[in-house]
Amino acid sequence: MPVAQTGSDRIWKRRDRRTQLTVWAVQLSCLMVFVYCWSLVSDKTIWEFVYDAPHQAGDMASRMVPPAWDYMDQLWVAIWDTINIATLGTMMAVVLAFPIAFLAARNTTPSVVFVRPIALFIIVSSRSINSLLWALMLVTIIGPGVLAGVLAIGFRSIGFCAKLLYEAIEEIDTTQVEAVTATGASGPQVLHYGIVPQILPAFAGISVFRWDINIRESTVLGLVGAGGIGLQLNASINNVAWTQVSLILLVILGTVIVSEWVSAKVRHAII
Amino acid sequence: MLRLTDLVKQYKTGDKALKNVNLEVPDGQVMALIGPSGAGKSTLIRCVNRLVEPTSGKIHLNDLELTTLGQGSLRRTRRRMGMIFQEYALVERLTVMENVLSGRLGYVPFWRSYFRKFPQADVNEAFRLLERVGLDHMVDKRADELSGGQRQRVGICRALIQNPELLLVDEPTASLDPKTSRQIMRLIRELCEERKLSAIINIHDVLLAQMFAERIVGLQLGEIVYDGPPDGLTPDVLTQIYGEEDWEATIEKVDDEDELGDDTPPQQQAATSN
Amino acid sequence: MGTNMNTSVHRTWKKPPFIQSPLLRWGLVVGAAIYIALAFGTMDVNWSRVADGIPRGQRFVSAFFPPDFVSRAGDILDGILESLWITIISTVAGIAISIPVGLGAARNLSPRPVYLASRAVLAISRTFPEIIIALFAVKLFGFGPFAGFIALSIGTLGFYGKLLAEDIEDMDPSQAEAVKATGAGWFQWLNYAVQPQVMPRMIGLGMYRLDINFRESAVVGIVGGGGIGATLLTSFDRYEFDSAAAILLIIIGIVMAVEYSSSYIRKWVQ
Numbered sequence: 101m102p103v104a105q106t107g108s109d110r111i112w113k114r115r116d117r118r119t120q121l122t123v124w125a126v127q128l129s130c131l132m133v134f135v136y137c138w139s140l141v142s143d144k145t146i147w148e149f150v151y152d153a154p155h156q157a158g159d160m161a162s163r164m165v166p167p168a169w170d171y172m173d174q175l176w177v178a179i180w181d182t183i184n185i186a187t188l189g190t191m192m193a194v195v196l197a198f199p200i201a202f203l204a205a206r207n208t209t210p211s212v213v214f215v216r217p218i219a220l221f222i223i224v225s226s227r228s229i230n231s232l233l234w235a236l237m238l239v240t241i242i243g244p245g246v247l248a249g250v251l252a253i254g255f256r257s258i259g260f261c262a263k264l265l266y267e268a269i270e271e272i273d274t275t276q277v278e279a280v281t282a283t284g285a286s287g288p289q290v291l292h293y294g295i296v297p298q299i300l301p302a303f304a305g306i307s308v309f310r311w312d313i314n315i316r317e318s319t320v321l322g323l324v325g326a327g328g329i330g331l332q333l334n335a336s337i338n339n340v341a342w343t344q345v346s347l348i349l350l351v352i353l354g355t356v357i358v359s360e361w362v363s364a365k366v367r368h369a370i371i
Numbered sequence: 372m373l374r375l376t377d378l379v380k381q382y383k384t385g386d387k388a389l390k391n392v393n394l395e396v397p398d399g400q401v402m403a404l405i406g407p408s409g410a411g412k413s414t415l416i417r418c419v420n421r422l423v424e425p426t427s428g429k430i431h432l433n434d435l436e437l438t439t440l441g442q443g444s445l446r447r448t449r450r451r452m453g454m455i456f457q458e459y460a461l462v463e464r465l466t467v468m469e470n471v472l473s474g475r476l477g478y479v480p481f482w483r484s485y486f487r488k489f490p491q492a493d494v495n496e497a498f499r500l501l502e503r504v505g506l507d508h509m510v511d512k513r514a515d516e517l518s519g520g521q522r523q524r525v526g527i528c529r530a531l532i533q534n535p536e537l538l539l540v541d542e543p544t545a546s547l548d549p550k551t552s553r554q555i556m557r558l559i560r561e562l563c564e565e566r567k568l569s570a571i572i573n574i575h576d577v578l579l580a581q582m583f584a585e586r587i588v589g590l591q592l593g594e595i596v597y598d599g600p601p602d603g604l605t606p607d608v609l610t611q612i613y614g615e616e617d618w619e620a621t622i623e624k625v626d627d628e629d630e631l632g633d634d635t636p637p638q639q640q641a642a643t644s645n
Numbered sequence: 646m647g648t649n650m651n652t653s654v655h656r657t658w659k660k661p662p663f664i665q666s667p668l669l670r671w672g673l674v675v676g677a678a679i680y681i682a683l684a685f686g687t688m689d690v691n692w693s694r695v696a697d698g699i700p701r702g703q704r705f706v707s708a709f710f711p712p713d714f715v716s717r718a719g720d721i722l723d724g725i726l727e728s729l730w731i732t733i734i735s736t737v738a739g740i741a742i743s744i745p746v747g748l749g750a751a752r753n754l755s756p757r758p759v760y761l762a763s764r765a766v767l768a769i770s771r772t773f774p775e776i777i778i779a780l781f782a783v784k785l786f787g788f789g790p791f792a793g794f795i796a797l798s799i800g801t802l803g804f805y806g807k808l809l810a811e812d813i814e815d816m817d818p819s820q821a822e823a824v825k826a827t828g829a830g831w832f833q834w835l836n837y838a839v840q841p842q843v844m845p846r847m848i849g850l851g852m853y854r855l856d857i858n859f860r861e862s863a864v865v866g867i868v869g870g871g872g873i874g875a876t877l878l879t880s881f882d883r884y885e886f887d888s889a890a891a892i893l894l895i896i897i898g899i900v901m902a903v904e905y906s907s908s909y910i911r912k913w914v915q
Contacts (some may be wrong), residue, residue, distance in 0.1 A: 109491055109494075110495065111491070111494070112468055112497070112498075112510065113487070114466075114487040134737050137729075137733045137734045138734050140730050141727075141731065141734060141790045141871075144727075144789045144791070144871070145787075145790070145791040149785070149787040150791065153785040156785050157785055160781075160784070160785070184684040184687070184688065224900070225897050227900070228896055228897040228900035228901070229860075229893060229896065230860050230864045232864045232867060233863065233864060233874075233877065233893070233896075236867065236877070236878065236881055237705070237889075241701050241702045241705055242695045242702070243695065243697070243698060245689060245690060245691060245694075246688050246689060247688065247690045247695065317774065319777075320776045323776065323867065323868060333780075337784075349777075352777075353773075446828045446829070446830060448828075449825075449827065449828035450827070454827075456819060456823055457819075460819040460822065460823035461823070462820045462823075462824065463842075464841035464842065464845070473827055473829070474827050476824065476827050476828065476833045476834075476837060477829060477830075478828075481833055484829075484833050484836065526823075529827070533827060533828070539826075
């Protein structure tokens with residue numbers, strides 16, 4: 101109790117002594133961890149570069165204008181590839197995530213002991229590894245190109261879609277499922293009539309949401325050779341062609357804005 | 372004494388919520404403000420402490436003119452006016468004690484309030500008030516764990532710890548059951564008498580207004596259409612305020628229920644009813 | 646009797662289609678089919694290179710049984726620790742700057758010019774993926790963790806500031822009004838009315854961002870921003886799949902640990 105009696109006064113404190121000490125200890129250790137991390141990073145930093153950075157940034161910015169508009173002709177294919185990587189990758193992920201989600205959801209999995217952990221492991225490993233790392237792996241294995249990009253986006257998105265979907269499945273209204281089961285329906289029929297209609301809107305929403313994220317991610321896959329506009333970005337930076345770089349940045353900006361607009365519209369239409 | 376002179380509030384949408392309201396509340400008077408939804412009751416009491424900025428007109432609290440105050444002096448003046456809210460408006464994630472002490476925010480510097488190091492006198496006063504409303508055993512409960520009636524009692528303590536001269540009360544019973552409503556209204560009335568406070572109480576319930584206020588002001592479409600004692604509310608007057616309806620039943624019930632009113636002291640009620 | 650039966654037996658029923666207009670429905674189907682055909686048709690795949698990759702893929706998969714933590718242990722440890730440092734300081738710094746910006750970007754808190762300026766800052770920092778920001782940070786600040794730190798801090802600012810502003814805009818106005826009516830000053834009002842309402846969700850989102858930043862810190866190294874990404878890139882370049890497998894497993898493990906502890910902390914602050 102943080103209330104104590106001393107003479108005629110009753111003292112009130114927000115926390116009792118033990119909680120207060122714990123709070124201080126946690127705050128102090130957080131501060132120490134931060135300072136320690138900062139000193140480690142600071143040791144590896146060449147501070148002259150950092151002090152010079154504003155000047156460099158100004159210099160870089162001045163060399164970026166005006167954007168090389170005529171370079172646009174060579175970018176259309178890259179934009180097309182970028183969109184395809186995102187779209188086909190999302191499609192692949194959605195198709196694969198659907199069954200995995202059912203295997204991972206506690207209320208639909210065939211076996212909690214054997215199948216569910218495997219499904220969860222697939223989800224976690226897919227989610228933990230950034231799409232750029234997937235791309236790096238796939239480029240090493242199957243060579244550079246759009247296919248590696250599609251697969252990278254696909255592998256990364258399986259876990260994302262499956263996780264959100266299996267959470268939706270676990271939250272479904274069980275009385276509807278019971279009602280369908282009570283009619284004497286078989287397992288697959290219960291799935292089709294009792295469960296799928298309930299999660300279909302969530303499923304569509306998740307797919308569109310992920311597609312939007314994937315557009316953004318597919319713009320950078322080219323940095324490791326997996327196709328899309330990132331290839332041009334990398335090449336232009338290496339050639340110090342700053343006017344091309346600024347054009348590419350504008351194109352990426354435009355693509356991201358358009359995809360956000362499209363996904364907002366589609367989500368609106370579905371829900 | 373509170374005096375409103377030619378108070379006008381026009382919202383950006385063009386709606387005139389208050390049209391030239393003139394009103395005087397003497398010290399120690401408990402006044403009920405009745406009227407249909409949208410009559411401007413809420414706007415009126417929010418204009419007094421300038422949670423809503425009046426469009427024109429003057430507000431005097433004793434000799435101080437409120438409508439021209441700058442930020443700093445406005446805050447110092449708000450301390451003198453305690454406010455009690457519809458739906459309690461407690462900060463739900465803070466404890467009962469923190470909510471009550473938040474009434475002292477206008478008096479203490481930021482660092483004290485940040486570290487919850489309020490002066491011992493404030494803490495003593497908080498305990499005394501909580502004891503008075505029967506909640507001193509719930510000091511460290513979080514506000515969202517309390518029942519409606521308990522929350523409103525905490526809200527009353529928060530307003531009183533400001534040591535106000537005036538209480539602005541906005542629909543205190545709108546979300547309470549009939550019995551708790553009466554207890555809360557009785558508590559407000561008693562506390563006003565104990566501390567010689569004047570109060571403006573917005574209230575929907577005509578019956579409660581008649582039971583607990585010494586003066587009734589009827590507001591309709593931003594204009595005062597009735598100002599007088601509770602027993603002057605005849606069917607004609609009510610029709611003027613609210614519109615056509617059979618008012619006989621409402622008025623007759625007052626006499627019945629006044630005699631039936633239970634005589635349990637509020638502390639005991641607080642302990643038993645929640 | 647017989648004739649009655651006949652009329653009722655032959656009523657057919659079909660599930661009504663999701664999109665009512667047949668023109669739009671078939672238009673969408675045909676459009677989608679054409680798009681997919683075009684997308685696959687223009688995809689330039691070097692199938693012989695892919696075929697070459699199959700044994701390499703098998704080698705990669707088998708590298709997980711068992712992965713090799715030992716032969717590059719020093720490099721791996723350095724990389725992982727550097728990633729963790731970057732994650733922690735960029736999360737803290739990013740959240741620290743996003744608090745004032747987020748307050749500025751809440752419509753119910755700030756005057757219009759401040760609101761627009763803060764929203765513009767948030768929009769700019771959200772537009773580009775962290776990796777592109779890292780690319781430029783490396784050009785400006787040189788190779789090393791500082792560039793990664795800057796990139797992830799900017800990413801955190803855009804993410805956290807926007808969510809904080811939205812959360813403040815969604816808060817209960819009556820609680821805020823009640824505290825204001827006591828005569829509280831602006832900072833007291835923030836501390837008593839706003840902070841208690843947004844804090845639990847913001848702690849949860851902070852943990853979530855920590856999780857995202859760790860994952861991102863594993864890739865900023867690919868463009869020279871420090872962390873485990875560089876080590877991973879090297880091991881792929883040298884076809885040292887068993888070391889790469891080890892790194893990937895460590896990343897998965899740490900992400901799982903962060904996720905587990907963040908869900909625990911979120912329950913605790915509720």
